[in-house]
Structure formats: structure tokens, C-alpha cells
Amino acid sequence: MGLPLLPLLLLLLLQGPQIGAQEGILHASRDGPPPSSKDYCITYNSSWTSLPTTLSNATYYRLENLSSLWLCSSSDVPSTGVKDKALAVLDGNCSILDKASIAQKNGAKLLLIVSKNGLVLPANNRSAHKDLTIPIAFVRYGDMISMSQSLGNSITVTLYSPALPPFDYSMLVIFLISVFTVALGGYWSGLSELKDIKRRRAWPSFRKMQREDLRPSPSGGEREGRRKKDDNVTFTPVIVVLFVVICCVMLLLLYFFYMWLVYVIISVFCLASAMSLFNCLSALIQNLSCGRCRVSCCNKSAEVRLLFLAGFCIAVSVIWAVYRNEDRWVWILQDILGIAFCLNFIKTLRMPNFKACVILLGLLLLYDVFFVFITPFFTKNGESIMVEVAAGPSGSGEKSGESLVEVPAESHATQEKLPVVIRVPRLEYSALTLCGMPFSLLGFGDIIVPGLLVAYCRRFDVRTSSSSIYYISCTIAYAVGMVLTFVVLTLMKMGQPALLYLVPCTLITSSVIAWKRKEMKSFWNGGGYEIMEHVDNAANEENNIITHDEPQEAQ
Known part of the structure; x- marks a missing residue:
């Protein structure tokens, strides 16, 4: 070698x-009979968003599911408005910070980026969006479908991230x-x-031993006792x-x-x-x-x-x-x-x-x-x-600001990591x-x-x-x-x-x-x-x- x-x-x-992103929990609940709730995994950038550590300290918002839209312009906002709601939009076609800026201007309190490529790590330069305060999190496309099928259309959601042990x-x-x-x-x-x-x-004896060990053996091969290469x-x-x-x-x-x-x-x-x-x-x-x-x-x-x-x-x-x-x-x-x-x-x-x-x-x-x-x-x-x-x-999906490749359903392949x-x-x-x-x-x-x-x-x-x-x-x-x-x-x-x-x-x-x-x-x-x-x-x-x-x- x-x-x-x-x-x-x-x-x-x-x-x-390690990357500055962390994992958290999206807690979704339905009030109407019978009451029900489910938890889903999210990823968020801890340097952008601070989430409560317990569910009791979290604030609930009514979910506006726009996972069929990109929210890259104000025309994607429904006429009924999104004020004081949690907004779920599709990933891609523009920066997640541009989506967050539009959502915040229209009064939304929480932005969920629905990803068909699995959970990714939110990363971008926020120097042009210093006024953003709305929490941003990624959620799987398959989880949003499961949420709609299990809990219906009238859903309230909140985010929290359990604290690490001391x-x-x-x-x-x-x-x-x-x-x-x-x-x-x-x-x-x-x-x-x-x-x-x-x-x-x-x-001194090693030189003599070398001369003997390097001679061919009677069987035609080299002797097994010869000196090995370092x-x-x-x-x-x-x-x-x-x-x-x-x-x-x-x-x-x-x-x-x-x-x-x-x-x-x-x-x-x-x-x-x-x-x-x-x-x-x-x-x-x-x-x-x-x-x-x-x-x-x-x-x-x-x-x-x-x-x-x-x-x-x-x-x-x-x-x-x-x-x-x-x-x-x-x-x-x-x-x-x-x-x-x-x-x-x-x-x-x-x-x-x-x-x-x-x-x-x-x-x-x-x-x-x-x-x-x-x-x-x-x-x-x-x-x-x-x-x-x-x-x-x-982790670099937003690196060039270009659109992510869309797939018909969430990819279940785990992201390859360097071993x-x-x-x-x-x-x-x-x-x-x-x-x-x-x-x-x-x-x-x-x-x-x-x-x-x-x-x-x-x-x-x-x-x-x-x-x-x-x-x-x-x-x-x-x-x-x-x-x-x-x-x-x-x-x-x-x-x-x-x-x-x-x-x-x-x-x-x-x-x-x-x-x-x-x-x-x-x-x-x-x-x-x-x-x-x-x-x-x-x-x-x-x-x-x-x-x-x-x-x-x-x-």
C-alpha cells in the first residue's frame, strides 16, 4: 500500500x-367524533426555529392543506385566506424561504414543507430574509396522505421537539x-x-540466513521461511x-x-x-x-x-x-x-x-x-x-436554488451516507x-x-x-x-x-x-x-x- x-x-x-438540523414531532389531532390524534416525524433547522420541548407547551393551529401547490406566488394563497393557520405546501419550484416569506405575509403561523423526496435538512442563506419568524419544518408526502386518510380534513397541528437527556x-x-x-x-x-x-x-546472522532462504527449494518454489516484505x-x-x-x-x-x-x-x-x-x-x-x-x-x-x-x-x-x-x-x-x-x-x-x-x-x-x-x-x-x-x-437541495426533481410518490430509498x-x-x-x-x-x-x-x-x-x-x-x-x-x-x-x-x-x-x-x-x-x-x-x-x-x- x-x-x-x-x-x-x-x-x-x-x-x-453534525448538521444544524434536528428532528421533531408533528402532532396532528381531530376534534370531531371520535377524537383522534397521530404523531409524524419532521426535520427543522434549529438555528432558524426554536420548538417547545413538550406537547403541553405547544400551540395548536388549524391546518390548511395545500400540498398540491408550491406557494411560489401570492396567487397560490386560497381566497379564504390562511391567517393564523398552519400551512402545508409542496416542496420545489422555488426556495423554501420564498415560500415562508409569502406565508408569513398572508398571516400564516406555521409552514410545513411537504417533501416527496423524504425528509431533508433545511439549509439556505437567510441574509435576504432576516424578517422571517415563521417556523419551517419538512414533513413526508406519504405522512400527509396518511394524515388526511386517518384524521379527515378538519385537523389541528402543532410542533415540538423532545429535549435531549442531560x-x-x-x-x-x-x-x-x-x-x-x-x-x-x-x-x-x-x-x-x-x-x-x-x-x-x-x-550478521540475518545476512547469511537471507542467502540460504532466498535459494530455490527442491520443489522448485521459494522457501517458506524467507523474509517477508515490510x-x-x-x-x-x-x-x-x-x-x-x-x-x-x-x-x-x-x-x-x-x-x-x-x-x-x-x-x-x-x-x-x-x-x-x-x-x-x-x-x-x-x-x-x-x-x-x-x-x-x-x-x-x-x-x-x-x-x-x-x-x-x-x-x-x-x-x-x-x-x-x-x-x-x-x-x-x-x-x-x-x-x-x-x-x-x-x-x-x-x-x-x-x-x-x-x-x-x-x-x-x-x-x-x-x-x-x-x-x-x-x-x-x-x-x-x-x-x-x-x-x-x-442537505444541499437548496444549494443552487433550482427546482427539485418531482416524483410521483415518496421515495422510500434511504439517503446514502459516507461510511x-x-x-x-x-x-x-x-x-x-x-x-x-x-x-x-x-x-x-x-x-x-x-x-x-x-x-x-x-x-x-x-x-x-x-x-x-x-x-x-x-x-x-x-x-x-x-x-x-x-x-x-x-x-x-x-x-x-x-x-x-x-x-x-x-x-x-x-x-x-x-x-x-x-x-x-x-x-x-x-x-x-x-x-x-x-x-x-x-x-x-x-x-x-x-x-x-x-x-x-x-x-
Whole structure:
């Protein structure tokens, strides 16, 4: 896995905050005999509209169902008027803010946008509509039909949004997953480093062993005991800068061509996660005694247990791909594949020195801040590019101000989302189950990017016999950064880019430890990594010499 595959790392770079929209409940009731009521799911922009948290504090309005009209001009308003009523109009043909402006001028108190494309996220630039105060919410076209059939034509409606619990246990689960993955990935990287050191210390005998192991075996194939190629990839400062540039380009491509590229990302995730799960599980079963027998085919041989393991990993990835939009249980598979994906990358991608770590984390922090906080000043709808990509095309339906494509009935296909997050359902938030299962999210990048620094600290501990002081300190700093992220998330009631807190915590802690131990120079330059790279190059050169000389020796 080398430089040509770096664009695949876009999978780990969506650390943007969650969209500003929230889900709420439309409560519809009928007074006439017999009295009846039903609840329906809605979406609304919490920065535009503040809804009561309980039904007892909500205000009811008589519903004027104009779901066959767009309300793009005052001529669509019925002659009977809509004063002090809740107005339901069809989505499309003009901006939802233009609809809201017409409804408010005619005295309506509530605007329901009836969507045939499922529930979308209200997003637009309100700078030209600062006088709007009318609440705006999206409701499904199928729900409006069900409402008319169940409750008739004389309906009163109201909106409310149950408050989130003071503590969400899903945050604790995400905290444990992220810290566990970072700590285990760093430790695994350290074990790989320790094996490399032992191999290099045995260098004199290793050269002789190489010459013997690279000779052809009597059966005509190469010996099974030959030295395996190192799968680690070193991130030099030049590759780091190129990596960030590629990520910026790929994010912009996703912003403009999401409908097509989302399936490319899903395919890449299936392949990469299956390979990562295989690498993680194969490392665990190496010490097992069962299944060591081998099967041969086309001059290749493999252990039976590894073949079964490969089939299992492929099956898990395929099952996730088939049922990826099933919220009830498939999030477990996505999290398992995501953890394996992050572990494999933390172990495989090696940072050569602290300088490369600072460049990588610093550039990605700027990347995060720019695409989350700066890009809203350049987009037409005032939303950040990161949020638009995370939300998908449904979140950017008003981006160009053009008409939405009309369909004869509501589409039941779930909106495709990028599989680049750890998802945990909000266990204590059951009031909105009719809207589907709400999730707390953490991007892969918020695990892998700081995890690369933790892995470097572990490798440096191994090289310098530092009793894991750098590794433990950086892991604790990552945990503190996650706690700080959750605290700010709870106080501000909106999603946060976690790298904004993780990068300073981990970089500052690592720097302080190196300064206190008076090892900043070797920590900054990578300690013995330059010597190790020189030894590796010498080994590769001798391998080439041995390989070229082998036919002559055979003669």
C-alpha cells in the first residue's frame, strides 16, 4: 500500500460537525367524533426555529392543506385566506424561504414543507430574509396522505421537539471505542517496531540466513521461511503535504459530484475494511495450533485457517454493504469494520519523526477549520462544504436554488451516507423513534490522525527504552481531548470538529514530555529511524545482489 493509494485515505477525513438540523414531532389531532390524534416525524433547522420541548407547551393551529401547490406566488394563497393557520405546501419550484416569506405575509403561523423526496435538512442563506419568524419544518408526502386518510380534513397541528437527556450514554461508548482503538493501534505499532529491532540486531546472522532462504527449494518454489516484505508505509513531510492536498481535492469532488462518488467511497470502504479486518484477526490467530495445515494451488500455498478467515471477513463486509441502510443493527457491523480499518492504518502508516507528526496534524487541523468554518462564506446557501458532504445531497437541495426533481410518490430509498464514522445509537433518546434511530457519530479521522502520533510515541519509546512514558502520556492526552470535545458539544448543543481539541492536547503533551526529558532533538528528528532506514536500504541492496547472483551459484 503506497503513495498511489493515498486518495483512499479520504475515508478518514470527514471530521466535520453534525448538521444544524434536528428532528421533531408533528402532532396532528381531530376534534370531531371520535377524537383522534397521530404523531409524524419532521426535520427543522434549529438555528432558524426554536420548538417547545413538550406537547403541553405547544400551540395548536388549524391546518390548511395545500400540498398540491408550491406557494411560489401570492396567487397560490386560497381566497379564504390562511391567517393564523398552519400551512402545508409542496416542496420545489422555488426556495423554501420564498415560500415562508409569502406565508408569513398572508398571516400564516406555521409552514410545513411537504417533501416527496423524504425528509431533508433545511439549509439556505437567510441574509435576504432576516424578517422571517415563521417556523419551517419538512414533513413526508406519504405522512400527509396518511394524515388526511386517518384524521379527515378538519385537523389541528402543532410542533415540538423532545429535549435531549442531560447525559447521552452513547458518548461514553464512543469515548471507549476511540480511546481503545488509539491505544491498541499504538501498542500494535510498537510490537511491530520491536520485531524490526530484534531482526536488525541479528544483522550478521540475518545476512547469511537471507542467502540460504532466498535459494530455490527442491520443489522448485521459494522457501517458506524467507523474509517477508515490510508492509509499513512511512509518511515523510513531502508525502504529508501531498496527502492533505489530495484530501482537499477529493472533498471538493465529493461536494460537486456526491451522487456518483458516494458509491465509489462505499466500494473502497468495503474492500479496505475487509482487508483490515483480516489483518487484525490474522494477527490474533497466529498462536493457535488448529488449522495450520496448508493447501497448494498454482505453486502457491496458504493455511486453511487463513482461507476461512478471509471468507469470514469478506462475508462481514458484503453483509454490511447489502444492509448498510438498516439502522436497527447494521451499525454494529460498521463499527467493527471501522475499528479494524482504524487499527490497521495506525499500525501500517509510520510517522518517521515528530516533525512529520506536527506537519500532518497541523495541516489537517487547518483543513478542518477551513472547510467547516470558512467555506460558509463562499457557498451560496451559507453551509460549510464539510457539512454539505456529510449531509449528502439532501442537505444541499437548496444549494443552487433550482427546482427539485418531482416524483410521483415518496421515495422510500434511504439517503446514502459516507461510511466514514463510528455510529452508536442514542440509548436514552427514545422519544423520536418514529423518525428512526438517532445516532452519535465520530469520524474515522478523529481516531486515525491522533492515533498516528500515539503510534509514533510508542515506537520512540521502544527505540529509546523510555518505559512507555510517551505512549501513555499521549494516549491520556487523547482521552482528555475527547472529554473536552464532549463537554463543548454538550454546552454548545451542536456538533464539534474533534481535531480542534485533540490536536492541541496530543501535540502539546508530547512536546512537554520530550522537553522535560531533554529529548526534544531526538524526538523531533525521529531518534534512530534514520539509521534503521539506512540498514533497510542496505538489506534491500544485498537482496538484489543475492537474487542476481543466484543463477550463477546454481550453475
